[in-house]
Amino acid sequence: MKYKIKRILAYTIRNLYLYKRSLPRLMEVFYWPVLDLVVWGFVSVYLSRQEGLPDFVTFFIGALILWDILFRSQQGISVSFLEDVWSRNLLNIFVSPLSPSEYVASLLLISIIKLILTSTVMAALAWVFYSFNILTFGFTLIPLILNLIIMGWAVGIVTTALIMRFGQEAEVLAWGIALLFQPVSAVFYPVAVLPRSLQTVALFIPSAHVFEGMRLVITTGAFPAEELIWAGFLNIAYIVVSILFFSWNFSVVKNKGLLAKVGE
Amino acid sequence: MNKIVEVKDLTKVFNGYRAVDSISFDLFEGEILGLIGPNGAGKTTTLQMLLDLTTPTSGEIKIFGLELKANRGEILQRVNFSSSYISLPLSLTVEENLTVFARLYNVSKPKGRIEELLKVFEIYNIKDTPTRRLSSGQITRVCLCKALLNNPSILFLDEPTASLDPDIADKTRTLLKKIKDENGISMLYTSHNMKEMEEMSDRVIIINKGKIIAEGKPDALIAQYKGESLEDVFLKIARQ
Ligand SMILES: Nc1ncnc2c1ncn2[C@@H]1O[C@H](COP(=O)(O)OP(=O)(O)O)[C@@H](O)[C@H]1O
Ligand SMILES: [Mg+2]
Numbered sequence: 001m002k003y004k005i006k007r008i009l010a011y012t013i014r015n016l017y018l019y020k021r022s023l024p025r026l027m028e029v030f031y032w033p034v035l036d037l038v039v040w041g042f043v044s045v046y047l048s049r050q051e052g053l054p055d056f057v058t059f060f061i062g063a064l065i066l067w068d069i070l071f072r073s074q075q076g077i078s079v080s081f082l083e084d085v086w087s088r089n090l091l092n093i094f095v096s097p098l099s100p101s102e103y104v105a106s107l108l109l110i111s112i113i114k115l116i117l118t119s120t121v122m123a124a125l126a127w128v129f130y131s132f133n134i135l136t137f138g139f140t141l142i143p144l145i146l147n148l149i150i151m152g153w154a155v156g157i158v159t160t161a162l163i164m165r166f167g168q169e170a171e172v173l174a175w176g177i178a179l180l181f182q183p184v185s186a187v188f189y190p191v192a193v194l195p196r197s198l199q200t201v202a203l204f205i206p207s208a209h210v211f212e213g214m215r216l217v218i219t220t221g222a223f224p225a226e227e228l229i230w231a232g233f234l235n236i237a238y239i240v241v242s243i244l245f246f247s248w249n250f251s252v253v254k255n256k257g258l259l260a261k262v263g264e
Numbered sequence: 265m266n267k268i269v270e271v272k273d274l275t276k277v278f279n280g281y282r283a284v285d286s287i288s289f290d291l292f293e294g295e296i297l298g299l300i301g302p303n304g305a306g307k308t309t310t311l312q313m314l315l316d317l318t319t320p321t322s323g324e325i326k327i328f329g330l331e332l333k334a335n336r337g338e339i340l341q342r343v344n345f346s347s348s349y350i351s352l353p354l355s356l357t358v359e360e361n362l363t364v365f366a367r368l369y370n371v372s373k374p375k376g377r378i379e380e381l382l383k384v385f386e387i388y389n390i391k392d393t394p395t396r397r398l399s400s401g402q403i404t405r406v407c408l409c410k411a412l413l414n415n416p417s418i419l420f421l422d423e424p425t426a427s428l429d430p431d432i433a434d435k436t437r438t439l440l441k442k443i444k445d446e447n448g449i450s451m452l453y454t455s456h457n458m459k460e461m462e463e464m465s466d467r468v469i470i471i472n473k474g475k476i477i478a479e480g481k482p483d484a485l486i487a488q489y490k491g492e493s494l495e496d497v498f499l500k501i502a503r504q
Contacts, residue, residue: 007367095344257317259318260318
């Protein structure tokens with residue numbers, strides 16, 4: 001057990017070295033989120049003045065920051081995996097005593113570290129620019145964020161599995177897959193504006209419940225218990241399915257002899 | 265001598281193609297066993313099955329007397345691997361990269377071990393250089409340092425000198441031999457360069473189209489087939 005943790009940390013440290021050494025990677029953690037926040041933040045300020053929508057800025061900026069948590073959580077996993085693919089390091093990792101489950105565990109850890117960095121910066125800027133205090137969500141913030149992180153993990157694990165299996169063609173998923181969930185996550189608008197069929201889809205998307213819950217807190221201040229229970233149970237299903245998918249896929253990849261060929 | 269790797273009827277079928285076809289062999293303690301054969305013979309596939317990177321279609325692999333699948337973690341802790349087709353994260357320095365692997369293998373006193381290996385490979389001067397700025401010869405040597413960090417009992421090498429110029433390749437081979445003699449490491453070494461293997465190996469296995477076609481000490485094989493070199497031997501057998 002002690003060695004297990006040591007190995008997981010060793011690999012996590014590898015990824016921290018990467019960020020220390022590389023400006024483009026650091027930019028990826030800060031640049032896009034900050035730009036998003038600046039542009040969309042001012043758009044929302046403008047619209048709230050024009051339309052006189054109460055709470056509009058809070059809705060919008062809260063949604064931006066929370067969406068970014070989901071996105072970073074997924075990306076933290078897939079992109080860290082891609083780092084190994086690009087640097088032809090994957091075989092070094094998989095011939096080491098680090099087991100596949102330890103590997104996934106350290107990917108999860110890295111994603112947490114990255115998203116803590118990003119969201120702290122975003123939350124601080126939102127406070128400075130738009131006097132938006134994310135802490136106004138109070139205690140509810142914790143389950144909201146946890147649900148987004150776990151959903152991001154599930155999606156990230158599946159993405160990683162797909163890249164292992166299908167190689168370069170699937171790499172684009174690392175950046176694109178979260179966007180696929182955005183429309184049905186009802187990030188910037190209530191689920192009610194979606195067409196019926198998509199509302200049904202949204203029912204099974206944990207993040208849709210998270211964002212409904214977020215808006216409920218903002219408008220009524222009530223604890224969105226029902227939404228959070230939905231999100232929680234869906235997420236348990238998501239994470240279990242993603243891990244089963246990953247381990248099934250891993251054995252397929254080993255059967256097909258693809259581990260040495262990822263990225264070729 | 266003790267058998268340290270035992271392979272029995274190992275087979276790998278890719279979409280109906282028998283890339284490795286029922287091969288059996290042993291690796292003995294302290295020997296360099298060369299796995300030679302032309303491109304596509306099945307060398308890499310064999311090595312990857314021995315490292316549990318590829319799952320065999322059938323057959324048995326025992327390392328240190330232990331069945332590979334069931335004892336993966338324990339076995340991997342005591343072996344290592346390098347090849348010309350792997351590399352290391354480019355933005356990290358040599359020392360950072362090696363530190364990460366020292367920790368993965370739970371090496372005690374990693375700093376000292378890393379410095380010692382860098383000196384053996386005469387690359388101590390690039391300790392703090394980002395891997396990006398190294399030549400392919402230097403990267404190969406850093407990867408070999410990585411492969412020796414955990415003091416492995418067995419080193420699996422897949423065409424380790426393929427991307428090196430002849431001079432560095434020769435130096436690397438000399439060094440590997442020295443390391444083997446000093447530490448008694450067993451090596452399973454693949455190459456399509458038969459000349460290289462004649463020089464390096466205590467014993468060779470020649471494979472072609474997934475099958476073992478000859479096996480023995482290089483001199484003995486050359487004598488047996490009345491050839492000039494292993495290359496000769498290979499051509500004679502392959503054209504029979
Ligand atoms: N993952 C794979 N999927 C399908 N065929 C493969 C795979 N890996 C290797 N092969 C095929 O198996 C044969 C042996 O390949 P390999 O073991 O790489 O040979 P060598 O290392 O001796 O050059 C080749 O014909 C190769 O095309
Ligand atoms: Mg090969």
